Structure formats: C-alpha cells, structure tokens
Amino acid sequence: MDIALLKGRRTVGPRVNMATAAVGNATAVYTIPTGLQGTKSAKLRKVSWRNIAAGASWIHIGTGVGGTFADLIPAFQTVTNQSDVLDEEQIPDVESFANITAYAETLVGGGSIDIQIEVEERG
Amino acid sequence: MELYPYKSGEGQMEPVALQNHLVAIHYVKDTFYRRVNFYEAITPTQVINLGALAAGATSPRTNVTGIDTYDQEFGQFRWFCLDNAQIRVFIPRGAAKGDMKTIQAVLDPSIVFRNPSLSLTEFFVWQDNRPAIEAVNGGAVALAAVRMVAMGFRYHTDDLSSGPLTAQEISAYDTLKKDPAAAAKSPAEIMAIAIEQARVPCTHVWCSGMGAGR
8 A cells, every 4th residue: 555644534424404595504514523633624525415305406515604604616506306426536626624514505395405525534 | 684663574564573582571660581482473353342432522441452462472563443533542551652742642544544554553562461542533423333453463472591592692691600690590580681781682572651751
C-alpha cells in the first residue's frame, strides 16, 4: 500500500429525511467530530438521495442555515420518485470545517427527500 | 543481523529478536534479562471489541486481555482500529503511551495509509501486563463496534544461563568469572552483568509506557 499522508478517513453522515423545504430549514447531514485530538474537516465525496415528493426539486448542500447558508457545490436537480448518486468523480474537491447542511428548494405535494452523504474526514 | 523495535523490512514487520538472542525486558521500573528460546508469528487477529459506542461518547478505559501472553513470554505487536474511533493507548493501564508534554498521541484508522507497516503503533507486552485503551467517537453517528486488530510475534524466554552460549558470551562470561566479586554470583547473574557492561549484544524491549518526569 502506498503511503498517503494527506488522505483522510471515509465516514458517513446519518440518512436524513428532509420533510420541509426552504433554506431556513436546512438540516445537518454531516456533523464535524468534536472531542477528538486535532481539528477535523470533511471533504464531500458522495451524495445519495431519493425523491419521495410529487415533483422535481433542487437540492443545496453547504454550511449554515437560513441567511448564513453557503453552498459548497452547485445545487443539483432531483427527479420525482427516483433515487440517484453523485460520487467523487463528479463532486469538486471541496472541504468544510463546519457542519454540512442541506435543504430542498421545494417539496411538491407534501413529500420529502431522503439524503445521505459520505465524506473524507481529515485532521 | 541488526534488530530493533519499530523496524520494518520491505514495509512489513520484523521480529525484534531471534532464537537464542538476548533481550532486556523493561517493565515499568524493572528489567528482566532473558534469552529467547522460541518465537512465532501472530497473524492479524481481532483482539478486542469494545462494542457499540454512541455518538460523541468515550469508552471506559478497558484492558486488552486478548493480547496477554503466557508466563515468561513477551509479545511484540502492531495494531489498528477497524472502526472510525480515535484510540488512546495506555501500557500498562496507568501509563499513557505516546504521552508528550501537552497532548497524548492517538491512533485512528488513517494509520493504515499514513504508516502502512504500522511500525509507529508497535508496542511490547511482558506476560499478562497488557495495555488498556479508550475509544472516542467524536462523530454524530453511533458506532456499532470498536474493534482492534493486532499482529506480531510472541517470544518464549528462559533465563540467561539456558541455551547454547555464543563464543562472545563464553568469552565475556569467562572474563567476568575471574573477578573475585563474581565468585558468589550465579551464571545468569554474571551474564546479566555482561549485558549491563555491553560485553554481549542484547536487544532492549520496552514493555510499558513511561510516565512524565522519569
């Protein structure tokens, strides 16, 4: 095995059901570890979702909630009643030192979207 | 052949001593001079599972009894954690391993690609004076298990008067035996003096951490 001093550990956030739309309801999909030796950060490596709403919706992944929300990557479209994945081949090499949050712009027909992310935890 | 702790030939682990080699086993403040008469490899084996660990939780300090060796034996181990926890190691239970002035070094799964030979995790255990560990789950996801996998060598030892003496050892023994002060000493005691005076080769093996201020 090659030595890879810059590499981090792969880990996942919980599966989150986003049942309320809009940036004010952005919810944590990955929480930066605390209580460990060292400052931790997370590189977004994979996003998996399932749209259980009656229509398409844009999903934002970033940090913060409401007015403090900042996108980590461009928003992406989800299609009603379908699941999909973005993996590291398609995701820019962004790194966050804050908890990663996500929200849906709209949720048609009172539906929801399941989302889960995988990160490379560094530090 | 030059052998020493943390040595990694071709990226892999090497034994710290071979058959008939002399070792000085340091455990806390004691030193035991021994001769290796048998050793064998320990393949990667899960030696402890601390069990489930909630998000943000720290496990109690737990003795790793799975790594105990028999009487008159010491073990040379390297290990890693399979699960995404940060591990603090204590050898023995009251002495932190990797203890520096302001922090204690920790072990996490990234060791497998930062130090693939695991040489920096190497530690030694004298008989059943095993290490203890604490696991920290700093993440927001509970861990179903915290498992440690260890590998290495176990060495059975005898006292210094056992086994065939090398020509160098015989020479050192004969020289020391002529000293009148040695008349009342046993052959093993004389060989221990030979080691202390660096008249014969010996590998020093540290089977415990060292507390601050020693």
